[in-house]
Amino acid sequence: MIEIRGLHKAYGSLEVLKGIDLTLSKGKVLVIxxxxxxxxxxxxxxxxxxEMPDRGSLKLGENIFEFHERARxxxxxxxxxxxxxxxxxxxxxxxxxxxxxxxxxxxxITVQKKNKSEARKRAEVLLEKVGLADKAGSYxxxxxxxxxxxxxxxxxxxxxxxxxxxxxxxSALDPELVGEVLKVMKQLAAEGMTxxxxxxxxKFAADVADHILLMDDGLIIEQGSPQEVLNNPKTSRAVQFxxxxxxxxxx
Amino acid sequence: MDDRQIQIIMDSFWxxxxxxxxxxxxxxxxxxxxxxxxxxxxxxxxxSSWTIPKFIARFYVWVxxxxxxxxxxxxxxxxxxxxxxxxxxxxxxxxxxxxxxGAYGSEIVRAAILSIQKGxxxxxxxxxxxxxxxxxxxILPQAARVSIPPLGNSFISLVxxxxxxxxxxxxxxxxxxxxxxxxxxxxxxxxxxxxxxYLAFSSVLSLLQNYVEKRLERFSAx
Numbered sequence: 001m002i003e004i005r006g007l008h009k010a011y012g013s014l015e016v017l018k019g020i021d022l023t024l025s026k027g028k029v030l031v032i033x034x035x036x037x038x039x040x041x042x043x044x045x046x047x048x049x050x051e052m053p054d055r056g057s058l059k060l061g062e063n064i065f066e067f068h069e070r071a072r073x074x075x076x077x078x079x080x081x082x083x084x085x086x087x088x089x090x091x092x093x094x095x096x097x098x099x100x101x102x103x104x105x106x107x108x109i110t111v112q113k114k115n116k117s118e119a120r121k122r123a124e125v126l127l128e129k130v131g132l133a134d135k136a137g138s139y140x141x142x143x144x145x146x147x148x149x150x151x152x153x154x155x156x157x158x159x160x161x162x163x164x165x166x167x168x169x170x171s172a173l174d175p176e177l178v179g180e181v182l183k184v185m186k187q188l189a190a191e192g193m194t195x196x197x198x199x200x201x202x203k204f205a206a207d208v209a210d211h212i213l214l215m216d217d218g219l220i221i222e223q224g225s226p227q228e229v230l231n232n233p234k235t236s237r238a239v240q241f242x243x244x245x246x247x248x249x250x251x
Numbered sequence: 252m253d254d255r256q257i258q259i260i261m262d263s264f265w266x267x268x269x270x271x272x273x274x275x276x277x278x279x280x281x282x283x284x285x286x287x288x289x290x291x292x293x294x295x296x297x298x299s300s301w302t303i304p305k306f307i308a309r310f311y312v313w314v315x316x317x318x319x320x321x322x323x324x325x326x327x328x329x330x331x332x333x334x335x336x337x338x339x340x341x342x343x344x345x346x347x348x349x350x351x352x353g354a355y356g357s358e359i360v361r362a363a364i365l366s367i368q369k370g371x372x373x374x375x376x377x378x379x380x381x382x383x384x385x386x387x388x389x390i391l392p393q394a395a396r397v398s399i400p401p402l403g404n405s406f407i408s409l410v411x412x413x414x415x416x417x418x419x420x421x422x423x424x425x426x427x428x429x430x431x432x433x434x435x436x437x438x439x440x441x442x443x444x445x446x447x448x449y450l451a452f453s454s455v456l457s458l459l460q461n462y463v464e465k466r467l468e469r470f471s472a473x
Contacts, residue, residue, distance in 0.1 A: 048377055050373055050376060050377065075381070079379050079380075079381060082376065082377060082378070082379040083379035085377070086377070086378075087373075087374075087377035089370060089373065089374065089377075091370055093368075093370035093371060093373065093374035094374075095371065095374070095375075095389055095393075096393065097392045097393055097396070106378070106388065106389075107378035107379060107380065110380060110384050110388055111378055111379040111380055111384070155374075155378070156377070156378075159378055159379060
């Protein structure tokens with residue numbers, strides 16, 4: 001369903017992605033791990049074109065893009081792609097001037113052109129699903145980080161995307177709030193939602209991922225099942241990274 | 252204060268207040284509304300990627316902010332007739348004051364839009380919104396909240412700035428006071444009286460501004 005070939009991205013002279021290939025089939029969960037600065041967030045943001053790749057190709061369902069120096073991607077193709085992807089951000093980015101319910105209704109009305117009562121019904125179902133039916137009328141600043149992130153997940157799902165992208169969804173949360181967000185994500189995975197997740201939560205990755213990518217310095221250095229990547233890494237760089245993570249979590 | 256002075260105050264109070272309510276306040280409201288539209292448009296153009304309109308917008312803000320309002324009013328009312336454009340005092344006042352509000356306001360609106368976190372744009376884009384949709388639904392409502400205190404200040408300044416249009420023969424509240432002075436030769440008395448009325452107007456507007464800010468606080472981040 002998602003297919004990426006030879007993706008390159010540079011900021012000036014800094015090459016962030018140096019040729020990435022990946023495939024993600026429908027209903028699967030892809031987890032991307034790697035040290036900070038390895039390009040994993042940039043890769044994820046290329047999937048909905050919040051970052052415009054310099055070279056390579058991206059195919060997501062019906063949406064096909066070829067990137068090269070002089071190519072100008074039409075705005076309407078970008079919007080079409082984004083309607084098929086939902087994104088959950090590290091810093092939640094809920095709309096502060098709207099209640100939780102309105103946050104989840106917004107894109108249904110402005111983007112999908114649904115009428116209000118239809119959007120409201122769907123938003124209520126989604127808030128129920130993330131366990132926040134009772135917070136529908138609350139503004140974001142009245143919610144905890146974990147609650148905000150769950151509203152953000154509901155908001156991303158409201159446009160019925162084919163794939164959900166998570167950019168370090170628990171990194172900005174207090175430790176005791178991480179669990180409630182991961183629980184919602186696990187539930188979505190179990191329901192067959194296609195997801196691409198950038199995270200540092202190794203236990204979660206091991207439990208939920210169908211496929212893990214380990215990135216370093218703009219390249220994929222290991223990939224495979226959680227078993228293969230986490231327990232039997234082949235490259236020394238991967239061993240080093242995983243040991244470092246384990247070392248940290250043992251402290 | 253003698254009886255004559257008290258009599259002058261009594262006689263002039265209602266005509267002055269009436270000029271304020273019928274002329275000064277409507278002039279303030281009209282020019283503020285027009286100026287605000289101009290301010291938002293100018294701010295949006297300056298944040299856009301259209302080179303030539305951007306240049307024009309910057310030039311406009313530069314000229315208006317860099318020259319005295321009084322001089323601008325004189326150019327519009329006394330200067331333009333030389334090139335065949337003759338405007339009534341009222342129209343000259345509306346144009347001059349609106350251009351001024353628009354230029355200063357555009358900087359406020361622009362700063363407010365820039366103060367909204369990049370994440371808000373990205374969240375809107377990630378949901379499939381176009382730039383216009385993101386602006387209208389997500390960014391401007393938040394920017395409006397940020398810009399209300401400084402715009403409130405501009406509004407109060409504007410009430411006082413309307414007195415400048417007395418100099419282009421528009422008979423508003425201050426000009427009415429000047430006419431009473433010419434009649435009675437009591438400048439201290441009458442100018443203080445009109446100052447008190449301006450003070451009353453500004454104070455009411457400040458209260459209104461506080462009320463609007465309070466109302467908008469319900470969704471402010473803590």
